[in-house]
Amino acid sequence: MRTFVVAVALVLGSALTGQQPAVRPANTAPAPAAAPSTKPQPVVQFDPSTGWPVGVDDGPQPGAVAARSPARKVDAGAVATTGSGVVVVSPLPTGAAPAGVQTEPASPALASGTQLGSPLLDVFQPLIGPGEWRRLGGLAVSWRATVHGPSGEVVGVREFLHVADPAYPDRDRIEHQDGRVYVRCGQQVFAERGAMPMPAATEEAARELALFGMQLRMPWAFADANAYAVTGKQTVERGGEKLRKIAIEQRPPHGADLLGPESQPRPRDTFEIYHETGTGRLREFVHRFAATEQTRRVLLEDWRDADGVQLPHRRVYLDDAERPTTVLEIVKVERRRVADREFRQP
Secondary structure (H helix, E strand, C coil): CCCHHHHHHHHHCCCCCCCCCCCCCCCCCCCCCCCCCCCCCCEEEECCCCCCEEEEECCCCCCCCCCCCCCCCCCCCEEEECCCCCEEEECCCCCCCCCCCCCCCCCCCCCCCCCCCCCHHHHHCCCCCHHHHHCCCCEEEEEEEEEECCCCCEEEEEEEEEEECCCCCCEEEEEECCCEEEEEECCEEEEEECCEECHHHHHHHHHHHHHHHHHHHCCHHHHCCCCEEEEEEEEEEECCEEEEEEEEEECCCCHHHCCCCCCCCCCCCEEEEEEECCCCCEEEEEEECCCCCCEEEEEEEEEEEECCEEEEEEEEEECCCCCEEEEEEEEEEEECCCCHHHHCCC
16 A cells, blocks of 8 residues: 555645847948839729729829729728729738728736736635735644545545745745654745754655645735736636636746746746636635646635634545545634744754
């Protein structure tokens, strides 16, 4: 029988041409400019009753109209009507749209965070606001993780304490019953057991802290439009009912200040949340962390008030066959004061 540690790692994924401008050789004289042509440019004329060209000539002849010819249709351009009633069409400038043709406007960027028009506002409505979440002061959450086998049998159970500072997106501390302690403060991650550093466990600690840090802060974490961008929204059918889907992507560092695509794009964390269209209540959460590149689907169940905070106390991970693989349960949650030293190196 595989051990619980291996099962959790497998189920949760261990937490989760631009063109160059032409360059002229040095010391090379520029090519002489071509002499302007004295020959008049041909003018395409159209019969207003049929829309067909009536001929092509070297230039307009006073008092005469070119004879009709079976010339092909040409794209419309700048239109003018002569005194003889003939429509004269000049060629369009490069990149211009034909007259009377409506071009598809570029899709506007979706509002993110708490910006006006953001689809996330419907999600925050039944919960406390992002500002209230940041002012909670601190949370201590006792988690129970139950891993199930392919037939639904229980493979293992683990309980641990998670201390988080809601005022920050990345201040977390996880204390396991076997003495392991994982902490993070920003980009700094530390792991120890029995007051002895465990540098080999730093990567595992980073994944676990990122996973449970997001599980606890979701959806309030997405209120930061500088850190996360809404990339799509649509109504979908899940389990026989219609839910509203919101796709979210983590921005790159200083992403809000970037103009245009990244020169060297890196993998980013992506998320999807599904909520009821009428109430805004969250029903599903899908996460794909760049560190693991594994997509995980989670059902959010058993919403309860925990000291003034609405949280789903049961989160069920499903495999591709929609069988439960891991169930995360909040056994206890309480608000408490937290100090900076709790998230520093033990």
